[in-house]
Amino acid sequence: MKSVMGKSGRLLLILNLIRARKNLSARELAKECGVSERTIYRDINAISEAHIPIYYDNGYKFLTNAFLPPLNLSLDEHLALYVGLNSGNPNSHAALKSAGKTALAKIESLLPETIREDYFEIRTHIKIPDKQKEKG
Numbered sequence: 001m002k003s004v005m006g007k008s009g010r011l012l013l014i015l016n017l018i019r020a021r022k023n024l025s026a027r028e029l030a031k032e033c034g035v036s037e038r039t040i041y042r043d044i045n046a047i048s049e050a051h052i053p054i055y056y057d058n059g060y061k062f063l064t065n066a067f068l069p070p071l072n073l074s075l076d077e078h079l080a081l082y083v084g085l086n087s088g089n090p091n092s093h094a095a096l097k098s099a100g101k102t103a104l105a106k107i108e109s110l111l112p113e114t115i116r117e118d119y120f121e122i123r124t125h126i127k128i129p130d131k132q133k134e135k136g
Helices: 007-020 026-033 037-049 075-086 094-109 113-123 131-135
Strands: 054-056 060-062
Touching (some): 007 026, 007 037, 026 037, 075 094, 075 113
């Protein structure tokens, strides 16, 4: 697996993914970050060594969620961003796709609890066409 982003960017992505989505495994984090599970284990150790209270209990979690202030976007605004960031051109530059993925993880990590559950539930029902398949 070849990752487009550097280690610091990946660590921030991992922090935001864990904050946004509960119970992510090393395998799921590796897939999201485009690296091996072993790299994720090393990254989790680095996060822990930075005194960020992280633990594993049926997935990675934080003891506290006080890393970043919440954004004041509505549920519809979050869903629009999700669709927009996931329906890009398959021929676009890999770094831009990676940037879109990290931006989405950051945004998702800041979802207010009042809409978090609805957002992830609705998101599972959104079908984004695969541009590559449409061309074939």
